Amino acid sequence: METGKKKKSPMQWARSRKGQQILISIAFIAIPLLLLFVFTYLPFGQMVKFSFYKMKYTTPADKRVFVGWKNYLDVFRRDDCFGALKLSLFYVVGAILQLVLALYLATILSFKVKGGNFFKGLMFFPYLISGIAIGFIFKFFYTRGFVFDTILQWCGFQLDNLPYWLKDQKINNWSLVATSVWRYFGQNMVLFIGAIMSVDADLYEAADLDGANKFQQFIHIILPSIKTIVTLNVILSITGSLSAFEQPYVITDGANGTGTYFVIMNEIAHTSQKVGLASAMAVVLLLIIFACTILQKLFFKYIFRDAESEDESYAAKKARLKAEKAQKKAQKGVA
């Protein structure tokens, strides 16, 4: 068969149906791949290269000094780099609260609620405002005797008993986290609503008939059905909290103990012009984010093990296998 086939010239191959298919696929893939390479991987490669050099932004290429792993060692040696990562814990806690809140509201709003669309819009709105603008809004919001203090005074608080929201180092990080939650929970909520909408309504009806209450419906129907989007949201939020930047940068300029990893990195890169060290920090953060993402993936795999198979839960599967094994054993014994 093969020997009898005439060898096609490249031109003929290109005109054949198969050739056309391959060529067109390549043409379609090439453009996005090229864009991805030029604007993502090439700059990233450059940054990794910079992280091994001692250089400023304006240092000409031939005057940059290769320093090996020194920048990476410095990232681990300096207190300010890793100290800043501790601040991320504030934002991680904030992210978890934010997701719980978003999931709760999304569940309520995905059923029939009066003015549901209005509330959805209202809560999604902050996400549409630019981060810089939000920074300015909250700078005034938290200023002594301004908006927030005034509202609390209406509620009966005395100004003297109220803390300084941005000055007190025990509170100021929470103030910033609250800003972040306010901004992003609406977006998470909309994503959750989108996912919950795709759950088959018949399932609720069936569950109702079986006597499941709303909470059981949520745990056993909604949550497993939207596990992909939950995972995605958690990963995005945790990653986002590791790289929190806008709020501390705009509201407090990273001063007064609010300098997150990104803010410190920005200062090292742009004020002190230690581009190599800042690049190394960026690479280290990337690795940390990778590690977090993998851990989260494993965590969710464990959490959603019940939802892996379509028709039986993890426990049921385990019981079935055990039963089968016992049966086999019994049969063996009989034989």
Next chain:
Amino acid sequence: MKLKRAAALMMVSVMAIASAGCGGGDDTKDSSTGSADKAAESSADDAAEDAGDAEGEGEDSNASAASGDLKYADIKLGEDYTDLTATISLFNHRTDLESEDYNGKKWSEYLADFNEMYPNITVELTTDTNYADDALMHLQSGDYETIMMIPAVDKSDLSTYFISYGDLSTMQTQINYATTWEYQGEVYGVPSTATTQGIVYNKKVFEAAGITELPKTPDEFIDALKAIKEKTDATPLYTNYAAGWTMGAWDAYIGNNATGDNTYMNQKLVHTKDPFKDYGDGTHAYAVYKILYDAVANGLTEDDFSTTDWEGCKPAINNGEIGCMVLGSWAYPQMEAAGENSADIGYMPFPITVNGTQYASAGADYSYGINVNASDDEKAAAMVFVKWMTQESGFSYNEDGLPVAAGSTETKLAFDGVTFLEDEPSVAGEEDLLNEMNSESELNINAGGDSKLQNIIECAHDGSKTFDDIMAEWNQAWSDAQEACGVEVTE
């Protein structure tokens, strides 16, 4: 059903990723490019040609090659180049001069005046609030405006980016502060205006507090602040902590003001062992920063430093709600213009006396640099514009600066009995050493080191560190940097 669900999920996740991508850097500088790009495009061809030899080895040779026979000193305003037609771009930091509400002379008025003398030279102006950083970005991209205010570049790189106005000795007959951007005998920058460093204060508040004579030493100054606190409702000293860059002003006083030695800042500081130690006589950097620490520790500053408002402080000092602020003289006209009481605003020397004399530094503000990659016509037009701004525009007088044009005495500042000093340039071969030391030590003295000053306020407020602890830390950082840079250290 399943397919539909999968599609919905995919849609949602795509949206999430897309929106996560956008969340990051919505930008502060849309306004900054715009017209500038157009101008840059037109000169792109020449840029490509020139870039080749600009990159070459001999810095001297290409500096003179780039400038050709174009010399600042030879240009006669109103006579030369009057028929030259060119479009040049100017990248500038004075956003306020573009605003319609600016009380002084606006950019549009300057440009209109310039076009009366040179109708065929079009100047396209771009201003940027985040100038210092963005200007470096523009330079780094290689595609930048014809005239830039020279940002913090290393002096050895000057000829890579800008043309020379002429040699130093000739330029010194033309302008003051010619050494500011001098490298190997060539001058690359002409200052837009010159400033001095002191304290902007409200005369009425000082009067109300019973201060008849301006304080001359740190102790007198703290006493004055205490008097203001007791006798008036004004905030004695407003730190402008939150804006950050405004704190950087404090660094400007550790040179001439605190030592009376015009070689200290650029020559001695890098070699000094423990420059932040207590000299015991109310001088040097220690005394400067101690004023800030003491003022905060004694509650002589605003109630909540973390929410200070830069724009808000201007009308506040104008209305007498603020006693004084430590800012360079560039801030003086802004405080005057911020309300109806411009006569109440005064500008006093920094309260440090060295051996019986008060000193003040006079130094160049941002300087004009001309793009080395521009075409010859554009370079000529740019140099004409720079010379016109210096000689004819009255810019430095209007902005309450010290005169830039050599021999001019036009200025509104009057520091009676104060000796003006002009920083000497660094010694040959050490031009970049201070930059290196700043970067290595991360103290960034006079180079955006705001966070270290903010830290003084934080520590003074919550008492987490004593002032001597902070100074010891800085001395340590400085010593480590001296070691890393291989600097010779003198006592």
